Amino acid sequence: MRRTWLIALPLTTAFLLAGCGGGGDPLDSGSGDTGGDSPAAGTATAPAPDGEGGEVVVGSANFPENELLAEIYAAALSDAGVDAPTKLNIGSRETYMAGLEDGSIDLVPEYTGGLATYLNPDITATSSEEVLADAKENLPDGLQLLQISQAEDKDALVVTGETAKELGLSSIADLKGKAGDLVLGGPPEFETRPNGVDGLKKVYGLEFKQFRSLAAGSNLTVQALKNGQVDAANIFTTDPAIEENGFVVLEDPESLFAAQNIVPLISKDVVNPTVEEALDAVSAALTTQNLTQMMVQVVSNGEDPADVARQFVDENL
Template sequence: MRRHLLLMAATATAAVVTLAGCGSAGSSGTEAPASSAAGAGCAPVTGDKLVVLTDDKALQNTDNVIPAINKKASSPQLIAALDKVSAALDTTKLIDLNKAVDVDRKSSKTAAQEFVTANNLTTGLEKGPGGNITVGAANFSESATLGEIYALALTGAGYTVKVQQIGNRELYEPALEKGEIAVVPEYAATLATFLQGKVDKAGKDPSSTDLTTTVTNLTALGEKVGLVFGKASEAQDQNAFATTTAFADKYSVKTLSDLATKCSGAATILGGPAECPQRPKCQQGLVDVYNFQAGKFSTLDSGGPLTKTALKNGTISVGLVFSSDGALAAG
């Protein structure tokens, strides 16, 4: 299970339908946004490499990687060690870490050790009070790798650390509150929305396209449940839209604004999970924020192998992916 609350996993059955008025969106039977595009659009282009189009109007919220910490287990030295990890981590490096594990088939421990060594993350750390602590991780490889990186940094700060892969947020977040685990790698916007649902379901969505706003709201929510946070890294794992590099080069598109301006029209095929046409961070958001109008929608998966294969094979023009996917690594 991925960490995002904005899109749930969808059917694996692929189908392509024309968007006309309120037509269906693939095999799901859900309705898609009406298309008023009159342009020719941009037909898919096959290619082995994928590239994310820049979200230049900030459609997506700030899902930056951030250490979430049980307040009672916290210490200045623990936070300093985790902040050093955050300072070294950006989206490009996170993509490379995911490639090492998901594509090159290294273990999370090996990838973490290589990252810690390359970035000198244990050099000069002040020793904390020590003792045994557990770093939690969710049940997907990126979280496991980040958990191993946190563990190595905290070991350098004098702690005896083990990593425990627990499951989804509904399982590991209560364990963090109780102190059964001390630290977990989290995602700022999604965790803020999750905690808001626990603290006050009727309250305003605390996530934002502005990182400072998101972290401020997250910090306030954390205080209510006994959590504190290290600094947010520059690394983001959020919903994103990708094309092949061949497509981007052919049509000269680098941003989602470029896509909307140059590729709205009948030939353009958007791919994603069945619920994408109605989601404010998927097709509906592309319509509302960018005025992008796809000619067709293909029901695939949520940033998974069906979508990436469809992009590379030239079945779709643009598809929903996760911004830190190892398939996006350069070279």
């Protein structure tokens, strides 16, 4: 059934979003559901407590970390007696917001800063509390944000250790007067979003020699940075490739990249005490540290996100 509310912002034609680790990304390529439906992290569905469990279709953007988080949500909901089928690897924020609007999905793992900027390109808030408040203020009527987690995965501008040493880079501000000779890599949306190329120019006065569209945070981005095909790249801070390759995350003294706490974005139509309690428990258990470790399992070790999600839920909830 189509939702009665409408997304206030026009949908862009870009179906890509940046992600952490290998595979596709929501700031990346793919115009639709490239993954397909799957059971909720391989778990059996128990009877709903007091018959209130219901069904929640869990979606994800098309990058590994968001898929992992969706599997965690689905596993926790299933354990609580909620029928929680998944629709993974849908696409970018522009794409999965449309899925929430048309009712094909009910829930996605979100990032407060990215969502707030999507809903309000003129946002000036940077702290976790202010960013969350701004996002809530601008949400479409049919959507709700539940409890945020302390886990945070931020956009970052990353260079190799060699580039940082050669150019004397420790912060984004250090690129002033040097960016004109450098190629910047990132997801297609990074070229036009307020905290992307436009933001780097507006906030830091940077104009790069070229922008190269990549599946940010994926293996392609990492290889492009390692091989010198790009000189700087937009990579998420929980990506294991940063530490594994000795990359340098440039500091962001002007807070171009706002707080990015992970939070469930859900349709009000499916919220009930059982659903809310299960998802709040996930948020309470998630930390940046354990999320980063799970990304090592998924990206570096090649483990199935559903298996990693099940382990996390069994050990923490």
